[in-house]
Amino acid sequence: MIVGKKWFTAVWPEGRTVKMIDQTLLPHKFRIASFKNHHETAKAIKEMVVRGAGSIGAAAAFGAAQAVMEGKATKGFEELLNTRPTARDLFWAIERMEKAVKGKDGKEAKLAAVKEAREISGSYVENGRLIGEHGSVLLHDGARVLTHCNAGWLAMQDWGSALAPIYWAKREGNRVFVFADETRPRLQGARLTAWELANEGIEHKIIADNAAGYYMQKGDVDICIVGADRVARNGDIANKIGTYEKAVLAKENGIPFYVAAPLSTIDLKCKKGADIKIEERDEREVLFIEGKRIANEKSHALNPGFDVTPARYIKGIITEEGIIRPKPDEIKGVFDA
Amino acid sequence: MIVGKKWFTAVWPEGRTVKMIDQTLLPHKFRIASFKNHHETAKAIKEMVVRGAGSIGAAAAFGAAQAVMEGKATKGFEELLNTRPTARDLFWAIERMEKAVKGKDGKEAKLAAVKEAREISGSYVENGRLIGEHGSVLLHDGARVLTHCNAGWLAMQDWGSALAPIYWAKREGNRVFVFADETRPRLQGARLTAWELANEGIEHKIIADNAAGYYMQKGDVDICIVGADRVARNGDIANKIGTYEKAVLAKENGIPFYVAAPLSTIDLKCKKGADIKIEERDEREVLFIEGKRIANEKSHALNPGFDVTPARYIKGIITEEGIIRPKPDEIKGVFDA
Numbered sequence: 076m077i078v079g080k081k082w083f084t085a086v087w088p089e090g091r092t093v094k095m096i097d098q099t100l101l102p103h104k105f106r107i108a109s110f111k112n113h114h115e116t117a118k119a120i121k122e123m124v125v126r127g128a129g130s131i132g133a134a135a136a137f138g139a140a141q142a143v144m145e146g147k148a149t150k151g152f153e154e155l156l157n158t159r160p161t162a163r164d165l166f167w168a169i170e171r172m173e174k175a176v177k178g179k180d181g182k183e184a185k186l187a188a189v190k191e192a193r194e195i196s197g198s199y200v201e202n203g204r205l206i207g208e209h210g211s212v213l214l215h216d217g218a219r220v221l222t223h224c225n226a227g228w229l230a231m232q233d234w235g236s237a238l239a240p241i242y243w244a245k246r247e248g249n250r251v252f253v254f255a256d257e258t259r260p261r262l263q264g265a266r267l268t269a270w271e272l273a274n275e276g277i278e279h280k281i282i283a284d285n286a287a288g289y290y291m292q293k294g295d296v297d298i299c300i301v302g303a304d305r306v307a308r309n310g311d312i313a314n315k316i317g318t319y320e321k322a323v324l325a326k327e328n329g330i331p332f333y334v335a336a337p338l339s340t341i342d343l344k345c346k347k348g349a350d351i352k353i354e355e356r357d358e359r360e361v362l363f364i365e366g367k368r369i370a371n372e373k374s375h376a377l378n379p380g381f382d383v384t385p386a387r388y389i390k391g392i393i394t395e396e397g398i399i400r401p402k403p404d405e406i407k408g409v410f411d412a
Numbered sequence: 413m414i415v416g417k418k419w420f421t422a423v424w425p426e427g428r429t430v431k432m433i434d435q436t437l438l439p440h441k442f443r444i445a446s447f448k449n450h451h452e453t454a455k456a457i458k459e460m461v462v463r464g465a466g467s468i469g470a471a472a473a474f475g476a477a478q479a480v481m482e483g484k485a486t487k488g489f490e491e492l493l494n495t496r497p498t499a500r501d502l503f504w505a506i507e508r509m510e511k512a513v514k515g516k517d518g519k520e521a522k523l524a525a526v527k528e529a530r531e532i533s534g535s536y537v538e539n540g541r542l543i544g545e546h547g548s549v550l551l552h553d554g555a556r557v558l559t560h561c562n563a564g565w566l567a568m569q570d571w572g573s574a575l576a577p578i579y580w581a582k583r584e585g586n587r588v589f590v591f592a593d594e595t596r597p598r599l600q601g602a603r604l605t606a607w608e609l610a611n612e613g614i615e616h617k618i619i620a621d622n623a624a625g626y627y628m629q630k631g632d633v634d635i636c637i638v639g640a641d642r643v644a645r646n647g648d649i650a651n652k653i654g655t656y657e658k659a660v661l662a663k664e665n666g667i668p669f670y671v672a673a674p675l676s677t678i679d680l681k682c683k684k685g686a687d688i689k690i691e692e693r694d695e696r697e698v699l700f701i702e703g704k705r706i707a708n709e710k711s712h713a714l715n716p717g718f719d720v721t722p723a724r725y726i727k728g729i730i731t732e733e734g735i736i737r738p739k740p741d742e743i744k745g746v747f748d749a
Contacts, residue, residue, distance in 0.1 A: 269708035285654025317622025371439035371606035
């Protein structure tokens with residue numbers, strides 16, 4: 076997407092360096108961070124300089140290419156795999172990188188790695204655009220969308236997943252209004268989604284996560300669209316903590332609830348949502364905001380990073396191949412086609 | 413409740429001054445604020461130095477007594493009524509104060525006002541204790557309770573509403589664990605509930621509001637108890653924004669959802685939840701935390717302070733007269749008895 080007058084993706088390579096928009100500093104500062112080797116790139120993924128399933132996938136691919144160039148492919152791949160446990164795209168990207176360099180050595184391996192990483196990154200750009208095109212049919216002129224966390228271009232290199240249909244609708248001349256859940260504890264909605272929407276000139280309001288049900292109950296929400304970190308074979312999905320709450324509320328209020336995700340987020344080896352490993356994150360994300368303690372001094376917090384939304388709450392999954400229902404046969408079918 | 417070695421209520425009078433624990437400074441500072449006349453007391457209610465239905469009621473009563481002592485009863489009562497639109501107790505307390513001084517003048521009015529205000533405050537202390545006693549039957553040893561916002565003693569002078577059963581259970585020797593929703597935007601859960609629970613030695617963890625559904629889905633929550641700002645005749649209730657979300661999630665997961673409130677919170681003139689006026693608060697409560705902007709600079713927020721939970725999600729209302737079902741005949745019956 077265009078920031079200022081320049082086109083950016085969330086992550087990109089420059090020679091042996093991996094560059095990222097530092098998402099920990101947004102929206103207050105738009106700053107490019109540089110990571111000179113695969114250790115640094117792995118650390119950046121872990122510390123969420125880059126986040127969002129697709130952008131994590133792309134970052135892992137570029138990090139893997141760095142590892143190959145450094146002659147440390149095997150160990151480097153493992154280090155990258157151990158950064159975040161929930162996002163399917165991380166594993167998918169590393170698997171692709173492993174396959175690309177398998178049986179190759181020296182310069183041949185390096186060239187193959189660089190090429191594959193660029194292709195992985197490019198696939199997110201293209202798939203985001205296609206998700207936007209397919210998903211935009213759900214958005215009539217004046218549609219009011221509720222989204223959770225950030226599943227925009229920062230999370231998937233360019234167009235995004237959940238926000239791509241909104242960006243596409245806008246380019247087709249349709250007005251869309253977005254309720255952006257602020258998304259505690261890390262506030263990706265208030266910080267990143269709001270920043271993206273403002274940058275794209277899309278009308279929106281930030282709400283506390285607690286207020287989503289209120290607006291659904293009032294009849295002010297036409298549709299919910301969220302991203303996913305992993306989609307199981309049965310259509311259950313893992314996504315940012317709180318997604319399950321919004322899905323239950325949408326069902327209760329008769330509001331269609333859609334998940335937008337590229338096929339790379341679907342994990343056919345994962346039977347059901349309960350099998351997805353949920354990342355437990357540091358309690359300080361809940362207890363502090365920007366270094367300042369907001370909670371009672373003597374209290375502790377629990378901080379699960381994701382939750383699982385069972386397939387029965389999901390009306391459809393918007394993929395680059397079209398919108399499918401969260402059913403095992405349709406999910407498998409889209410890979411067989 | 414005891415803080416340090418001294419017994420406190422949320423609000424109390426000292427001569428013509430109204431004193432309050434400054435709840436905007438908790439949990440970081442425990443400081444007593446003083447308000448010399450009814451203007452100052454009204455401003456303190458509006459700015460949430462004191463909050464919570466019962467404590468607002470008590471503060472309004474003491475403020476009304478100040479107005480009578482200043483010879484400005486009529487105007488003063490009106491000023492106090494205009495501070496917060498949702499809490500039933502504010503209106504209930506002022507109505508009682510009006511009745512108490514009606515037809516009286518001079519010293520007689522002043523004495524009646526002071527006496528009535530003390531009785532109103534005392535009724536919250538006693539009713540909180542009774543709510544605790546009645547509600548504690550719902551809490552077996554080891555019970556895991558989820559609560560939202562703060563409906564403890566800070567919100568109702570002494571025992572509280574939603575937290576009173578937990579305090580009572582503890583005194584009876586039962587261990588209770590509490591999930592405290594942090595309760596954005598003002599974080600009353602992370603600040604006040606966590607502070608109260610720590611002060612009383614009750615095991616608890618703070619969670620982002622988004623994580624409540626996750627723990628309910630996991631089977632980690634035995635019961636939800638929340639307070640209320642107003643209860644309608646049909647059993648619908650208004651409470652802190654996000655309460656509706658938790659109620660829907662509790663129902664979906666087969667978890668009993670209870671509302672704790674004194675009869676003074678029940679508004680028989682209010683037919684149903686949809687008739688309750690919901691306070692729209694300043695967007696800066698969402699966009700800033702402790703003076704620091706957390707959200708995107710160019711974005712705006714919506715900030716409803718309360719939501720309505722329909723009676724069908726509520727298993728029971730814990731009152732000083734016992735636990736009643738949220739049905740018109742039971743609600744009316746408890747007043748007729």
